[in-house]
Amino acid sequence: MSLRVLVVEDEASTRQELARMLTGLPEAPDVREADGGEAAVRLLGTGTFDAVFLDVSMPGLDGMAVARVLRMLSRPPAIVFVTASERHAAEAGGLGATDYLLKPVRPERLAEAVARVAAPGAALPADELAVVQVETGRHTVFVRRDDVHYAEAQGDYVRLHTARGTHLVRLSLSHLEEVWGPAGFVRAHRGYLVAVHWVRDLRATSSAGLLARTPAGEVPVSRRHARALKERLMAAVRDAAR
Structure with missing residues (x-):
């Protein structure tokens, strides 16, 4: 399955590195970037995405607010939170997130998250929250x-x-x-x-x-x-x- 992915992260180097890692995976050849929540919402209004890799702590419209906007779409993309803190994991689960990755993101965990997006219903990896x-x-x-x-x-x-x-x-x-x-x-x-x-x-x-x-x-x-x-x-x- 070929995925169209949006990376939402206000820190430029982190955003670019995540996008680079994603484009290196065969399932995600089409990766776009947004430098914040407002930019993400504008991009989402111009086309459809299969998955959004979303930072939580951002100025203005934060990741949780963006996720709530996504939930209102008729065909919402899969949400994968990418954050430095475990504190939002429960809220992320309540928003139906497909996965929850901790920074710095390990390549194997990113690959697992993409696989879960490509195959909904896949089991959570055993090392989640290790x-x-x-x-x-x-x-x-x-x-x-x-x-x-x-x-x-x-x-x-x-x-x-x-x-x-x-x-x-x-x-x-x-x-x-x-x-x-x-x-x-x-x-x-x-x-x-x-x-x-x-x-x-x-x-x-x-x-x-x-x-x-x-x-x-x-x-x-x-x-x-x-x-x-x-x-x-x-x-x-x-x-x-x-």
């Missing part, structure tokens, strides 16, 4: 997915529990379940995901019911999710024994 960027005041903390023992929903946020502490990020638990599922994260409860490889045992209590014990703490396991979790734990043990 590192979560957490903003804490003036500091930025990078949390590796493999260090997270379990995730707990807290309103519009998710608290990631690791052996060294917890981190609050603006993501939805359902989004994490989708992208971290291939990496071994399983729903244990309506408000919890647990990493199978960090579960040490299951413990039944009279007060709290079934609990999955991890080094970072205990996770409640609901009756609805107990069977699936036990099956995943058994499968992990069998795989380790081979």
